[in-house]
Amino acid sequence: MRCLLFSIICGLLFCCISDYRHLQAAQPDAVCTDRIAPLHIETAWYDASIDVMNNHISGLLLIKDMPDGSHRIVFTNEVGVTFFDFGFSAGSFKVHSILSQLDKKPVVETLRKDFELIIGLPFQKASFNRYLAGDEIYFGVTQKKETAYFITSKDCASLQRLELGTKRKRKVSVRMPGSGYPSPDRFELEHHTFNMKINLKRIPKE
Amino acid sequence: MYSNFTLSISAKPWLLAFGLFVIVSGQTFSQYAGYSAVADLPSFRKEFSSKSASVTSIQSSFTQEKVLTALTEKIASTGSFWFKRSNKVRIEYVKPFTYLVVINGDKILVRDEQNENRFNTKSNKMFQQVNRIMVDCVQGTILESKDFSTRVFENDRAYLMEMTPSEKTLRGLFQTIVLTVDKRDYSANTIEMNEPSGDKTTILFTDKKLNTQISDAVFAF
Numbered sequence: 001m002r003c004l005l006f007s008i009i010c011g012l013l014f015c016c017i018s019d020y021r022h023l024q025a026a027q028p029d030a031v032c033t034d035r036i037a038p039l040h041i042e043t044a045w046y047d048a049s050i051d052v053m054n055n056h057i058s059g060l061l062l063i064k065d066m067p068d069g070s071h072r073i074v075f076t077n078e079v080g081v082t083f084f085d086f087g088f089s090a091g092s093f094k095v096h097s098i099l100s101q102l103d104k105k106p107v108v109e110t111l112r113k114d115f116e117l118i119i120g121l122p123f124q125k126a127s128f129n130r131y132l133a134g135d136e137i138y139f140g141v142t143q144k145k146e147t148a149y150f151i152t153s154k155d156c157a158s159l160q161r162l163e164l165g166t167k168r169k170r171k172v173s174v175r176m177p178g179s180g181y182p183s184p185d186r187f188e189l190e191h192h193t194f195n196m197k198i199n200l201k202r203i204p205k206e
Numbered sequence: 207m208y209s210n211f212t213l214s215i216s217a218k219p220w221l222l223a224f225g226l227f228v229i230v231s232g233q234t235f236s237q238y239a240g241y242s243a244v245a246d247l248p249s250f251r252k253e254f255s256s257k258s259a260s261v262t263s264i265q266s267s268f269t270q271e272k273v274l275t276a277l278t279e280k281i282a283s284t285g286s287f288w289f290k291r292s293n294k295v296r297i298e299y300v301k302p303f304t305y306l307v308v309i310n311g312d313k314i315l316v317r318d319e320q321n322e323n324r325f326n327t328k329s330n331k332m333f334q335q336v337n338r339i340m341v342d343c344v345q346g347t348i349l350e351s352k353d354f355s356t357r358v359f360e361n362d363r364a365y366l367m368e369m370t371p372s373e374k375t376l377r378g379l380f381q382t383i384v385l386t387v388d389k390r391d392y393s394a395n396t397i398e399m400n401e402p403s404g405d406k407t408t409i410l411f412t413d414k415k416l417n418t419q420i421s422d423a424v425f426a427f
Contacts, residue, residue, distance in 0.1 A: 045281050047303045049320055058305070058318035064277050072277055078305040078318070079297075080272045080399055080407025081336070081379055097403050100378055101332070199320070203281070203302045 019170040023131035023138055032156035033128050033139055038120035038181040041065060046187075046200035048075060053195050059083060061200060063119065071119050072096070088116060090124050110191075114198060117162050117174055118187055122148035136160060146171070169193065241359035241366050250358055251349050254365070258346020258392040264289040265415040270299075275404040287411065289344045294425040308427055309341065315427040324427065335376055343385050344394055354383070364389055378402070391416055 041063060048061035057077075064072040070089035076082045085096040093112055095103075102108075116122060128139040135154050140147045149163040159181065162174040170192050178185030189198040244250045266287045273280045285299040299305040308315040309327075316323045335353065342348040349356055353376055354369035367385045371377045384398040393414055399407045 043279070045279075047319065049318065051321075056321045056323060058321065060272070060281060060303070062274065062277070062279055062281075064279060074274060074277070076272060078283070078299055078303070079307070079336075080270065082401060082403065082405060085403065100375075201319075206282070206302075 018168040019165060020131075020138075020167070022133050024133070026130045026132045026137075028128060028130050029137075029156070032137070032152065036150075036152055036156060036159050037123050037128070037139065038150055038159065038162065039123055040182045041071070041119050041184070042182045044183060045203040047203055048201075049197075049199045050075075051195075051197045051199075057083070060203070071121075073115050073119075084111070086112065086115065088112075088119060088121055090121065110196070113164065114172060114189055117148060117164055117172060118189065118200075120150075120162075120181070122164075123150060138163075238359050238366055238368075241361050244358040244360050244365070247358060250365075254346060254349060254387075254392065258387075260417075261346065261391065261393060262291045262417050263420045264344060264393060264411075265418055265420060266411045267413045268297075268409050268411050270407060270409045272407045273405060275406070288420055288424050290420050290422070290425065291345055293341055294422075295340060295344065296424055308425055310425045310427070313427075332375055332379075335373070336379075339376075339383065343383075343397055346387075346392060348385065360389075362389075364395060 043065045044063055046061045046063065047058075049056065049058040051057075059075055059077040061076075062072070062074045064074070066072060068089075070087060072085065072087050074082060074085045082097060082099075084098040084102060087094040087096055093116075095108060098108065122141050122143055123139075126141040128141060131138040131140065137152050137154060137156065138149045139152070140149045146164055146166055149165070151160045151163060152158065153160060159176065161176070163170055164172040172189065172191055174190075175188045176184045176186060177188065183202070185202050187198065187200040189200075191197070264287070267284070268287050269282060269284050271280055271282045281302075283299050283303065284301045285297065285305075287298075288294075288296040293309065293311050295307075295309040297307045304319055306315070306317040312327050314325055314327055316325075338351070338353075339348070342351055348354070348367065348369065349358075351369075353373045354371055356370075357368045359366040359368070365387045367387070369383045369385065371380055371383075379401070381400045381402050384396075384400065386395040387393065388395050391414075393416055394411055396411070397409045401407075
């Protein structure tokens with residue numbers, strides 16, 4: 001009985017520890033955010049893979065920067081069949097087409113949030129809260145129950161990664177090895193609350 | 207003024223004739239310029255089936271182009287293709303990405319840059335259908351498929367088969383699949399997959415070698 005009680009208390013304590021407890025609020029830094037915020041991404045094709053709960057889908061993904069400032073994301077398989085075609089702009093999201101097998105609300109919502117983070121949509125028209133965290137600086141934008149962060153090195157010289165989380169829980173992180181915005185070479189997106197990864201590798205233009 | 211009036215009077219019959227030609231030719235030849243409808247479809251089916259049965263293997267290069275019409279974007283890829291009668295297909299993309307599909311009967315191997323999957327087409331209806339289309343297109347049995355209604359056109363060098371899916375899952379994937387076949391050897395020249403959105407993927411086969419010896423090892427996994 002004591003053991004069970006101890007386990008429950010430990011469990012409660014563990015789940016209450018915030019992933020963002022180490023953040024210390026600091027003064028805004030417009031010079032840094034103006035220079036490094038991921039506000040723009042150029043049109044490119046990516047060699048793409050999505051791994052969800054031990055299911056693997058690969059194909060080609062187009063991120064298209066539209067003339068009106070909106071974005072389209074189209075994911076097709078290698079043979080040419082389109083899996084989905086999503087439209088993103090500030091304040092709106094449209095499913096232009098999606099395979100019936102993928103047309104489930106949780107799937108669409110998860111992909112919507114993931115790709116909004118990748119194209120930097122949460123950071124478009126925002127004032128950023130700045131937090132110090134060891135060798136890194138977090139710039140956060142709160143949206144409903146979640147906060148989107150872009151995280152830089154302490155000297156604001158490089159963009160380290162993007163994150164999406166609640167007050168306590170880190171939910172998604174995106175790393176960009178290689179060149180950064182506006183033409184990232186790679187994206188490595190990982191969900192931390194369930195088993196899902198998205199990997200994108202830019203296909204050089206001919 | 208007078209000369210203009212004369213011109214407008216004399217031009218009218220020609221304009222009328224041209225207008226009628228556009229309307230009539232539009233109905234007769236549909237969107238396939240240079241092709242006319244095959245008149246005797248039953249005898250074409252018979253001939254197509256017997257002639258294409260003589261193709262026992264194909265080894266070819268291919269260029270694939272995916273066009274996103276509304277977004278004015280396209281991407282091209284190249285690779286190699288092998289077919290061995292019956293039901294053995296290997297498609298190997300080499301540029302600008304690597305991707306391998308091997309179909310051997312009901313078994314499929316799919317290998318991309320990070321992962322390798324082996325599965326049975328019977329476990330996945332969509333894969334089974336796409337697999338069937340691919341094999342039917344290259345081995346000349348697509349006209350026997352109950353999943354499509356087919357219109358056939360020809361010119362002096364090729365047959366063109368426009369296949370419209372009748373089955374629900376396929377209708378969600380393709381508006382039409384257009385296959386052109388070389389009249390000399392009944393091998394596929396191009397496969398064009400038109401999606402309901404207006405996007406299309408065209409595969410062009412080049413450097414075709416027919417009926418050469420291809421080892422079963424090419425399709426083994």
